Amino acid sequence: MSDKRFDAALFWQGARDILPLIIAAIPFGIVYGAMGQSLGLSNWQVMGMSLFLYAGSAQFIAVTLLAAAAAYPVVLLTVFIVNLRHMLYSASLMPVAEKVPGLLRVPMGFWLTDESFAIAANRLRQNHNDGAGFYAYYMGAAITMYLNWQLCTWIGITAGRQIPDMTQWGLDIAIVVAFIGMVVPLLERASHWTCAVTSAVCISLTYDWPHQSGLLFSSLVAIAVGVLVMHRQRNEGVEEVTE
Amino acid sequence: MSDYWWLIIGMTASTFLPRYLPLAFAGKVRIPLLLKQALELVPIAVLTAIIVQMSLVRDGSITIGVENHYLVASIVAFAVALWRKHLMLTIVVGLAVFTLCRLLLA
Numbered sequence: 177m178s179d180k181r182f183d184a185a186l187f188w189q190g191a192r193d194i195l196p197l198i199i200a201a202i203p204f205g206i207v208y209g210a211m212g213q214s215l216g217l218s219n220w221q222v223m224g225m226s227l228f229l230y231a232g233s234a235q236f237i238a239v240t241l242l243a244a245a246a247a248y249p250v251v252l253l254t255v256f257i258v259n260l261r262h263m264l265y266s267a268s269l270m271p272v273a274e275k276v277p278g279l280l281r282v283p284m285g286f287w288l289t290d291e292s293f294a295i296a297a298n299r300l301r302q303n304h305n306d307g308a309g310f311y312a313y314y315m316g317a318a319i320t321m322y323l324n325w326q327l328c329t330w331i332g333i334t335a336g337r338q339i340p341d342m343t344q345w346g347l348d349i350a351i352v353v354a355f356i357g358m359v360v361p362l363l364e365r366a367s368h369w370t371c372a373v374t375s376a377v378c379i380s381l382t383y384d385w386p387h388q389s390g391l392l393f394s395s396l397v398a399i400a401v402g403v404l405v406m407h408r409q410r411n412e413g414v415e416e417v418t419e
Numbered sequence: 420m421s422d423y424w425w426l427i428i429g430m431t432a433s434t435f436l437p438r439y440l441p442l443a444f445a446g447k448v449r450i451p452l453l454l455k456q457a458l459e460l461v462p463i464a465v466l467t468a469i470i471v472q473m474s475l476v477r478d479g480s481i482t483i484g485v486e487n488h489y490l491v492a493s494i495v496a497f498a499v500a501l502w503r504k505h506l507m508l509t510i511v512v513g514l515a516v517f518t519l520c521r522l523l524l525a
Contacts, residue, residue: 196506221423228431238430248426256433261465263437268458273445285439290466297462346517349489352473353496353513359466360500360509371460375467383476391468398464399457406456 183312190295190316197291198324200354201232203347205325208235209332210339215243219333226329230322231289234258237388257387261395265293272300275307284311287318294358301362366409371402488520 205226212222217239225235234255241251265288273281295317299310363369375398382390450458474493475481485491496513499505 196510200510221427224424224427225430228427229434231434234430234434248422248429251426252429252433255430256437259434259437262434263441264458264461264465266438266441267454268461270441270445270450270458271455273442276442276445278443281442281445282439285442286435288438290469294462294466346488346521348473349492349517350510350514352470352489352493353510353517354506355466355470356493356496356513357500357506357509359463359470360497361504362463368460368463371463372467375464376471379468379471380475380481383472383481384479391465391472394468395461395464398467399460402460402464403453403456 183309186309186312187316190299190313190318191320192316193299193313194291194295194317194320196357197294197354198321200350201291201321201324202328202350204232204351205328206332206335207345207347208232208239209329209334210336211236211332212239212329213333213336215239217242222333223326223329226326229255230286230325231255231259231262232325233388254387257389257392260392262288262293264395265290269293269296272307272310276311280311284314284318287315287322289318289321290355291321292318294355297362298358365406367402367406370405371398374398374401485520485524488517488524491520492517 208226209222212225212235213219222239225238229235229238237258238251238255241254246254266285269284269288273284276284292314296310296314299313359372363372375394378394378397379390382393384390385393470493474487474489475483477487477489483490492513495516496509499512500509503509
């Protein structure tokens with residue numbers, strides 16, 4: 177469609193659209209920085225995880241395990257399992273990634289988070305799936321998210337020294353309500369609602385599984401049930417199935 | 420703790436690869452229709468599980484009641500999101516309810 181290499185207007189639109197999620201992630205990043213340094217890691221060790229790992233919940237779990245003197249292989253395995261859900265995100269971006277040149281998919285993957293994916297999924301739901309346009313939009317959102325995460329980590333490291341009990345404030349509520357605001361508009365059909373309810377019930381039963389494996393398990397069960405409903409509805413002629 | 424940076428490298432790889440590999444293979448493998456339908460449900464399935472876990476589980480166990488301010492704020496945010504599909508409004512009201520709970524019910 178568009179023969180432009182990079183659409184700057186779409187880049188900035190992506191950056192703008194992710195702002196509410198960024199605001200919600202600010203306390204999360206600050207708490208991470210504060211927690212990391214209060215657990216006795218050096219500033220660069222805390223910062224290094226944000227720069228290279230760049231995975232909010234995995235970073236929290238990693239610093240907690242390190243503080244508890246967990247063996248490195250355990251930390252590594254846990255981080256891997258916690259991040260497996262990103263594989264689902266990545267797979268669901270495959271149809272649009274086909275139109276993106278190979279090398280450009282590297283930063284696309286590196287910057288894939290809950291937030292940038294939520295923004296991307298929302299964009300694709302509105303059928304803006306031309307490759308170049310989507311890429312600019314996605315990058316605008318993803319890079320803004322990344323820079324903000326670095327800034328917040330640094331603020332957390334600095335401020336955590338002054339306010340030691342900041343990790344007890346319950347600042348992570350912002351991310352919960354932000355995700356609610358992202359998911360609810362996605363619930364359009366019976367299969368979507370069934371998927372959400374199944375996921376909710378499943379995680380309530382599996383939240384105490386080790387290494388957050390219940391999260392992955394619940395997601396997979398919910399997806400399977402959602403697909404079943406999709407097919408049943410199609411057979412009854414109620415629901416259109418995307419071909 | 421110089422081993423630490425090896426750990427960082429290992430963690431970076433185990434974070435990056437799951438995010439990148441499916442993208443790398445896009446266009447090289449045909450995605451069956453069934454998988455396409457499944458992938459459409461990914462954001463709903465994963466984000467819902469994260470939301471429910473974060474708002475329901477307090478100190479390692481499920482806590483239902485007004486003493487769980489996360490749950491109260493989440494329910495109100497859910498109602499707001501159903502009423503108006505507005506992200507910023509959902510966040511602001513959710514945070515306001517949470518703050519009120521802390522001040523009034525603490």
